[in-house]
Amino acid sequence: MRKKYALVGTGSRCRMFYEAIAKDYRDSAELVALCDTNQTRMAYTNSVLQEEFGAGPLPTYKAEDFHRMLEETEAETVIVTSIDRTHHIYIIAALEAGRDVITEKPMTTDADKCQQIVDAVERTGRSVRVTFNYRYSPHNAAVRELIASGEIGEVFSVHFEWLLDTKHGADYFRRWHRDKRNSGGLMVHKSTHHFDLVNFWLGSQPETVFGMGDLRFYGRANAEERGLFTPYTRTTGAAAAKDDPFAIDLTASPVQKALYWDAEHEDGYQRDQNVFGDGISIEDTMQVMVRYRNRSVLTYSLNAYAPWEGFNVSFNGSGGRIELMVRETSYINGGGDKEQEGAAEGINLYHFPLHGTPRIVPVDTAEGGHGGGDNRMLADIFGKVNSAAGYAASYRDGAMSILTGIAANRSFQTGLPVEVEELVKLPRTS
Ligand SMILES: NC(=O)c1ccc[n+]([C@@H]2O[C@H](COP(=O)([O-])OP(=O)(O)OC[C@H]3O[C@@H](n4cnc5c(N)ncnc54)[C@H](O)[C@@H]3O)[C@@H](O)[C@H]2O)c1
CATH class of the missing domain: 3.30.360.10 (Dihydrodipicolinate Reductase; domain 2)
Incomplete structure (x- = not known):
């Protein structure tokens, strides 16, 4: 019997997990669903699964349908690779639904959320594993x-x-x-x-x-103090950022273009903000x-x-x-x-x-x-032989x-x- 996993957060880090499941550990593990706030990133993940690994496409669920995903797909373990401040939401919801969790670091971002996770583990008796590679x-x-x-x-x-x-x-x-x-x-x-x-x-x-x-x-104040003024909030397409060694062009990398540039219309998230900007x-x-x-x-x-x-x-x-x-x-x-x-x-x-x-x-x-x-940890998580006890x-x-x-x-x-x-x-x- 293969163990069923669902994955929340389909940005760049999740690839390590879905590649491992679809390639090296397909005899022991099965990915059954994807969840994110951004449909474009989920669609990209499905396209990689299909084109590179001959797997999927998997059913996709928006964040608000997380519970429905667990019910419909019967996922046993949830892998959390969303942005840090959201980890506790999925960790706690999965535990309450009787599932185990594998979460990316950091487990969460502040003491209140940490206490909520600790209480949920104690209450449900389920497992949370943090991927300290x-x-x-x-x-x-x-x-x-x-x-x-x-x-x-x-x-x-x-x-x-x-x-x-x-x-x-x-x-x-x-x-x-x-x-x-x-x-x-x-x-x-x-x-x-x-x-x-x-x-x-x-x-x-x-x-x-x-x-x-x-x-x-x-940050802008530090840059200005050093006599540096960079008149752009983001760097892709900004002519003035052309020679800035800190600038990146999201359209230059096919993966970044697909994951972020092409997905911006859904949530407005800009992955190339000026490191010498405000905020x-x-x-x-x-x-x-x-x-x-x-x-x-x-x-x-x-x-x-x-x-x-x-x-x-x-x-x-x-x-x-x-x-x-x-x-x-x-x-x-x-x-x-x-x-x-x-x-x-x-x-x-x-x-x-x-x-x-x-x-x-x-x-x-x-x-x-x-x-x-990464590879040794994946073997420890998904492999049949535990070579890294403790x-x-x-x-x-x-x-x-x-x-x-x-x-x-x-x-x-x-x-x-x-x-x-x-x-x-x-x-x-x-
Ligand atoms: N262990 C490591 O070495 C390592 C390396 C890189 C990243 N990470 C961790 O992986 C996680 C993801 O990082 P990343 O680099 O892939 O970031 P990313 O920005 O590429 O992806 C984050 C994803 O989370 C999604 N998301 C945002 N809000 C959400 C919500 N409310 N519900 C569901 N999904 C939501 C975004 O749409 C995006 O697809 C982070 O927690 C990060 O710390 C760990």
């Missing part, structure tokens, strides 16, 4: 194994710097993410990956969070400190306008130090032939025992997005990773540290 990247998995096997003893501190470049990083300032109400800002939308990794690496959870964040690079309410420069239940302390930074993309992380422990440096390929959603966000280009993992000889830790290289994490992220992991970012957002506003347990009441683990 970075956990599955071989280099990130190797760090977890090094720490768990006691190679550096007890971990006292973590220093973690993530860089988004002026291609991928800039993209968040063109899209719906630029409005904090949609995404929770990069502290939630993006850093949920990073804070989940720290929870996963340390096997602990955040307790106290303090942060400072600001918009310093993108940006998210930060691009963020520094955060976190203390964990196990007394480890994290210093973390995220900058969204760096010349290269990737991260450096180091761990200091009672028995030594680990350093991981990863350079990633930059990429824009829907802009290229193959979705390769986060593909690793250069990986260096070092282990420095306290009194021993430093060594380079060999790391497998894996094909695909997020340093090979890697699946639950609603609790989803909550713990966003709560660091939600607490940081609060700290940005108040200038004060925030106690994570005051944000959301989670059932205690035994």
